Amino acid sequence: MKVKLIEIAHGRSGDKGDAANVGIIAYDDKGYEIIKKELTVKRVKEYFEGVCLGEVVRYELPNLRALNFILHNTLGGGGTVSLKLDAQGKTLAAALLRMEIEI
Amino acid sequence: MKEKIRIASGQGFWGDLIEAPFWQVTSGQVDYLVMDYLAEVTMSILQKQKNKDPKLGYARDIPPLMRRILPICSEKGIKVITNGGGVNPRGCAEAIAEVANSLGISGLKIAVIEGDNINNRLDELIAAGAYLENMETGEPIDSVKDKLLSANVYFGAFPIVEALQKGADIVITGRTTDTGLTLAPMIYEFGWDKEDFDKMAVGTVAGHILECGAQATGGNFLGDWESIPNMEKPGFPIAEAYPNGEVVITKHESLGGAVTIDTVSEQLLYEIGDPTDYITPDCVADFTSIQLKDEGNNRVRMSGVKGKSYTPFYKVSCSYEYGYSSVATLTYSWPQALKKGKAADAILRKRLENLGCTFDEFRTEFVGYNACHGAAAKEVNEDEINEIMVRFAVRGNDYASVERFGKEIAPLILTGPPAVTGFAGGRPKPSSVVAYWPALIRKELVTPTVLVLEV
Numbered sequence: 001m002k003v004k005l006i007e008i009a010h011g012r013s014g015d016k017g018d019a020a021n022v023g024i025i026a027y028d029d030k031g032y033e034i035i036k037k038e039l040t041v042k043r044v045k046e047y048f049e050g051v052c053l054g055e056v057v058r059y060e061l062p063n064l065r066a067l068n069f070i071l072h073n074t075l076g077g078g079g080t081v082s083l084k085l086d087a088q089g090k091t092l093a094a095a096l097l098r099m100e101i102e103i
Numbered sequence: 104m105k106e107k108i109r110i111a112s113g114q115g116f117w118g119d120l121i122e123a124p125f126w127q128v129t130s131g132q133v134d135y136l137v138m139d140y141l142a143e144v145t146m147s148i149l150q151k152q153k154n155k156d157p158k159l160g161y162a163r164d165i166p167p168l169m170r171r172i173l174p175i176c177s178e179k180g181i182k183v184i185t186n187g188g189g190v191n192p193r194g195c196a197e198a199i200a201e202v203a204n205s206l207g208i209s210g211l212k213i214a215v216i217e218g219d220n221i222n223n224r225l226d227e228l229i230a231a232g233a234y235l236e237n238m239e240t241g242e243p244i245d246s247v248k249d250k251l252l253s254a255n256v257y258f259g260a261f262p263i264v265e266a267l268q269k270g271a272d273i274v275i276t277g278r279t280t281d282t283g284l285t286l287a288p289m290i291y292e293f294g295w296d297k298e299d300f301d302k303m304a305v306g307t308v309a310g311h312i313l314e315c316g317a318q319a320t321g322g323n324f325l326g327d328w329e330s331i332p333n334m335e336k337p338g339f340p341i342a343e344a345y346p347n348g349e350v351v352i353t354k355h356e357s358l359g360g361a362v363t364i365d366t367v368s369e370q371l372l373y374e375i376g377d378p379t380d381y382i383t384p385d386c387v388a389d390f391t392s393i394q395l396k397d398e399g400n401n402r403v404r405m406s407g408v409k410g411k412s413y414t415p416f417y418k419v420s421c422s423y424e425y426g427y428s429s430v431a432t433l434t435y436s437w438p439q440a441l442k443k444g445k446a447a448d449a450i451l452r453k454r455l456e457n458l459g460c461t462f463d464e465f466r467t468e469f470v471g472y473n474a475c476h477g478a479a480a481k482e483v484n485e486d487e488i489n490e491i492m493v494r495f496a497v498r499g500n501d502y503a504s505v506e507r508f509g510k511e512i513a514p515l516i517l518t519g520p521p522a523v524t525g526f527a528g529g530r531p532k533p534s535s536v537v538a539y540w541p542a543l544i545r546k547e548l549v550t551p552t553v554l555v556l557e558v
Contacts, residue, residue: 010324010325010326010365010369011325011369011372012318012323012325012369012370012372012373014373014374015374016374016376017239017539017541018239021372021373021374021375021376023369023371023372023373023375025365025368025369025372027365047479048478048479049478049479050477050478050479051476051477051478051479059376059377059378059379060391061372061378061390061391062391063391063392063393063394063395064368064371064372064390064393064395066368066372068372068375068376068378070376076464076466077464077538078538078539079143079144079539080143080144080422080425080536080537080538080539081425081498081536081538081539083428083430083464083466083496083497083498084466084468084474084496085468085470085474085475085494086474086475090323091475091476092476093325094325094475094476095475095476095479095480097325098476098481
């Protein structure tokens with residue numbers, strides 16, 4: 001069955017220079033196993049094609065049932081230089097939570 | 104030794120809720136009020152203000168805030184720690200001293216931490232072996248040295264600990280890590296050893312939770328945001344710290360917001376990189392070691408935090424001039440709102456090109472369609488779009504081009520696609536762009552100084 005990621009997880013995103021960090025947190029242990037399986041670096045990179053122009057790096061935080069993604073070359077040069085409305089990538093966690101995943 | 108201390112966050116950035124620190128010191132018991140005012144861009148703004156008036160260069164919200172809270176803090180024995188001193192911590196302390204004098208408060212010790220500002224020492228430091236190459240790109244500092252507006256070292260908790268040991272009631276710093284503001288009172292009160300890196304990591308993680316104010320207590324919460332109560336008067340986070348290294352994150356009961364594992368976890372994930380390698384001047388904290396337990400009643404207990412040794416470096420934050428930018432918006436309504444917005448964009452670009460204007464970047468976003476999520480936004484049926492705000496933005500080194508851009512927006516209303524509105528406020532003027540240059544410097548090259556003023 002397919003659901004939107006937002007049904008099993010929440011998250012927060014922000015900026016680190018020209019990279020964005022997107023943290024995704026599962027609501028329970030089962031959800032964490034699902035996001036670990038579904039949110040591969042490859043899928044996240046494809047999902048943000050045209051937004052993230054660099055490498056995607058994934059880190060695991062099992063203690064918080066969370067994954068942290070670093071999206072390099074994403075914010076149009078970073079906080080003060082960027083012309084983007086969302087220059088700090090604050091809405092990118094919400095963008096990822098809209099992804100359809102298999103549960 | 105106290106059996107516990109309560110450290111309250113009062114501001115998450117310069118521009119945060121003005122009332123929050125007042126609520127924090129009046130709605131329940133706290134021992135410390137910590138306030139983070141400095142974002143990366145803030146230092147350059149403050150430097151410009153100081154260049155115009157040498158008495159300025161600090162967060163100007165502080166003296167009026169102190170007028171309100173100093174009598175309360177003095178009576179209750181609440182110490183205040185803030186990095187709002189910006190590029191002029193001494194000026195900030197003197198302004199607070201004036202406030203204290205006018206309120207008839209005496210016996211107050213205000214500590215000033217300086218030495219972080221290395222803008223006037225760059226040649227000397229470079230000669231001493233500080234290369235200051237860009238941490239992200241590896242470029243040498245020479246390429247921007249003539250355009251530098253500010254250069255500051257991030258100090259950690261220990262200069263603040265020294266200030267508290269000298270009896271300070273108020274500690275005003277320049278560029279200090281956000282996390283150091285919260286870690287320092289724990290070290291001072293509990294006598295933690297600077298080589299006890301697990302303890303240093305505890306205070307650092309607590310500082311990370313407090314540094315963005317209500318973002319830990321239900322603000323900007325992507326979970327069940329509608330369940331967060333009374334956000335018109337949110338409680339900012341409080342770290343209730345114990346000598347054994349446990350910390351309970353909580354808030355004043357009478358204030359709004361919520362503290363749950365979900366709200367705290369979101370803040371823990373905010374703006375971090377490798378979670379096992381959270382680097383500060385005081386330690387390297389491992390966020391994968393943090394154990395959270397919900398004790399109910401807006402109390403989340405944090406334990407198990409592990410840390411490693413600090414590195415031999417301080418981070419340096421420099422800012423430099425990076426040309427000009429300008430932003431303007433127009434709004435198109437149904438029918439064909441998006442198509443009309445795109446047509447207007449094409450016309451504007453062609454006109455500017457015909458005028459010979461050049462930009463380093465020209466970005467057009469369609470608010471209501473893809474401005475937030477860009478290429479990851481869903482396609483929409485044109486006929487279902489009620490309206491679109493087109494946001495045009497340019498950046499470049501040629502001032503005349505950026506200025507001319509601002510003069511080409513309003514004409515689109517009478518010379519472009521129909522059903523357009525929303526142009527107000529006159530022609531947008533070019534703004535100076537300030538770029539950020541992160542670097543590292545060996546710790547032995549810079550020394551923090553602690554000065555105590557007595558009122």
